[in-house]
Amino acid sequence: MSFEIARSGINAVNASLETISNNIANSGTYGFKSSRTNFSSMYADSHPTGVEVGSISQSIQSAGGLFNTGRGMDAMIQGRGFFAVKDSDGQTVFTRVGLFDVDKDGNVIDSLGRKAQGYAAVLDANGRPVPGAGLGAFGDLRVNAGTIPAQASDVLTYNGNLSADWTVPALAPFDKDDSRSYNSSVTSVVYDSLGTKHSVTQYFVKTGVGSVNAYYSFDGAAPAGVGATMNFDGQGQLTAVPAVTLNAAPGNGAAPIAMRFDYTSTTQFAGDTTTRTNESNGYAAGTLTGTSLSEDGSLVANYSNGEKQTVGTIALATFANENALKPISDTSWTSTIDSGVALYSRPGAGTASKLSAGALEQSNVDVTGELVSLMSAQRNYQANTKLISTENDMMQALMQAV
16 A cells, blocks of 8 residues: 555656646746646545645736837736637637737737737728727727728817917908918918818907907918907906808819817917917828737727827636636637636726736746745655655565565
């Protein structure tokens, strides 16, 4: 019986050595989670029969270190959660390795070519992502690798301070070619439906206490009368935001422009005339130049025209019992009955953690601790082999005595 007990001890130590060696071998593997072999005693009719491997536990909840890569499509999960990726067989597996890229077909893939799972962007009638519209359909995460069409400007936002120190111009009526007939001017860039740039110049003329008229010139043409009238109260605030639209025909085959001016937050205080915001919402056509992931999982596409669009959101999967996930090759896991089904959400929502963009999770293996465990396993192995040797010597002595 002593032989069998010692043999069970050697087998158990061998299993522990496999776990330790696997941990050490993967100490430099991104997203790897170390394991530990747990022993259990064996008895038969109250008589000890040795030891066996009771279980192998994973340290999934122990985070690895953060390794900054500076690469836009790299992402590290700060706490709970797994990236969901679909392999070539259509099986969804889970990984902590956030090393992603976009293939030639626009699919977001990991370093092994598996398709990342996430939420598509909600699109408007023109096929453009709608900012703040929430999450779209769940599935393979994709990026439109082609050209985004031009968007005509339909809102020009301007706000600033129109100085209360202005005096009514001595020269009247207003003439855009004579600076003595107006107090200030500002030029904005707008786009037509073909993506062609145009200039819109606003001329501000003080007409009385707390009252300013705005005239608009499109591509240098003479303004067609007063565009807007702004009235300010004794606190320098607009009494009402004027509702005004500039209608213009580009003359290059593009659709007519109908652009609303937004003067919200414009003030009239003493001092300098300043401009805080002067921008339109249009842009020229652009081609995809790169992609990046944000801490909330947003997949941001960058285009050659300077535009950035959120074209999707990568999903994170969480489980009721993460430690029951089954580890497989390629630093991945599959769900089991004990782990429960995957619950998907965007990073930072529910029990899923936010991402660290431009970073990867390092292995959580403590090499020093593994070496200590290795020495302990070596002593246990030697003790069990010594037991077998001693038992063998005793049996030989017994046989010789007989």
